Amino acid sequence: EAFPSGDLFIKPAFSNGGKGCMLYTRELNGYRKSDGIFISRRNLFDKLYSRSQFETLLIQSRIRNHDYLEELGFTTLSTVRVLSAIDRQGYVIILRALFKVPLENMIIDNLGAGGIGCPVDLNSGRLCEGFRKDSSFPLEHHPDTGLFFNSVQLPMWKNVLELAIQAHRFFPGVPFIGWDIAITKEGCVLVEGNSFPAVESIQQAHGPLLSDELFRSIFL
Numbered sequence: 001e002a003f004p005s006g007d008l009f010i011k012p013a014f015s016n017g018g019k020g021c022m023l024y025t026r027e028l029n030g031y032r033k034s035d036g037i038f039i040s041r042r043n044l045f046d047k048l049y050s051r052s053q054f055e056t057l058l059i060q061s062r063i064r065n066h067d068y069l070e071e072l073g074f075t076t077l078s079t080v081r082v083l084s085a086i087d088r089q090g091y092v093i094i095l096r097a098l099f100k101v102p103l104e105n106m107i108i109d110n111l112g113a114g115g116i117g118c119p120v121d122l123n124s125g126r127l128c129e130g131f132r133k134d135s136s137f138p139l140e141h142h143p144d145t146g147l148f149f150n151s152v153q154l155p156m157w158k159n160v161l162e163l164a165i166q167a168h169r170f171f172p173g174v175p176f177i178g179w180d181i182a183i184t185k186e187g188c189v190l191v192e193g194n195s196f197p198a199v200e201s202i203q204q205a206h207g208p209l210l211s212d213e214l215f216r217s218i219f220l
Contacts, residue, residue: 002045007031007062009077009107010048012055018108023062034107063191066183068155073145076102078109079180079191080120080154082164083202085218090172092165095215096202099127099154100180104144111201116142118149119205125157126150131204159188167193175218178202 008024008031015021024031030040039047048057065074083096097120100109109115111133118127127149130139141148154160164179167190171177178197182189199209209215 002041003059004061008059009062010057010059013058014056017112018110021108023107034105063182063184063189066155066185069183072147072152073142074101076106076109077182078102079182080160081197081202082160082179082181083176083197083199084164084168084179085176085215086168086172086174087218090169092168093214093218094122094161094164095176095209095212096206097122097160098202098205101130101142101149111198117201117205118152120154122161125154125160127152127154128205133201133204154183156183156188163188163190 005026007026008022010022010024011018012020023034024039024044025034027038030038031044032038048059051057063077064070065077069078079100081098081100082094083098085093085095087093099118099120100111101116101118102109103114103116106113106115111117114132116130116132116139118130120127130142130149131137132139139149160181160183163181167179168174168177171193174195176195176197178194178199180191180194182191203209210219
């Protein structure tokens with residue numbers, strides 16, 4: 001088997017903002033790309049092999065959202081951006097959290113690609129009104145499905161926060177990290193950590209970080 005079994009998610013290793021990502025859904029004799037075009041397994045392998053000669057690609061099995069989230073209409077993987085900080089004593093603090101929601105026909109959840117951000121209450125894991133990166137107007141519901149965001153309480157919320165805390169302990173020299181964590185059928189999955197975590201979106205969701213005394217003390 002040249003590829004992992006099932007659907008494939010492929011991204012350039014050194015891109016950002018979701019640029020160049022591809023989703024291939026497994027069918028009997030090949031794959032169906034998200035734009036509807038079918039390609040055989042052999043042709044897909046040859047295509048990616050040729051591209052890999054000048055670009056490093058990450059090829060991995062598609063991750064699916066938790067059943068509860070899929071029932072709400074989140075069929076594209078949605079991640080939580082958790083902003084954590086570590087002080088000089090090695091104590092990790094969770095400062096903010098943002099749930100990223102794709103629109104229909106999107107294969108990524110990035111806000112820069114048109115997705116929606118929803119602030120998350122750190123105590124309960126409940127979503128608040130969403131927003132678009134290019135707009136100052138709050139969104140009460142998803143424009144495609146009509147789902148009211150404040151009716152959603154993320155499952156496994158304590159596990160999400162604990163995963164971010166445990167991960168940050170491995171990087172004591174990085175004061176602030178924005179973690180992207182997926183809540184899946186198999187549990188919480190750490191997708192990536194960002195040392196430059198796009199704090200403009202976090203602040204658009206929760207307000208200025210410099211107004212937070214805890215943030216200021218760690219930052220200084």
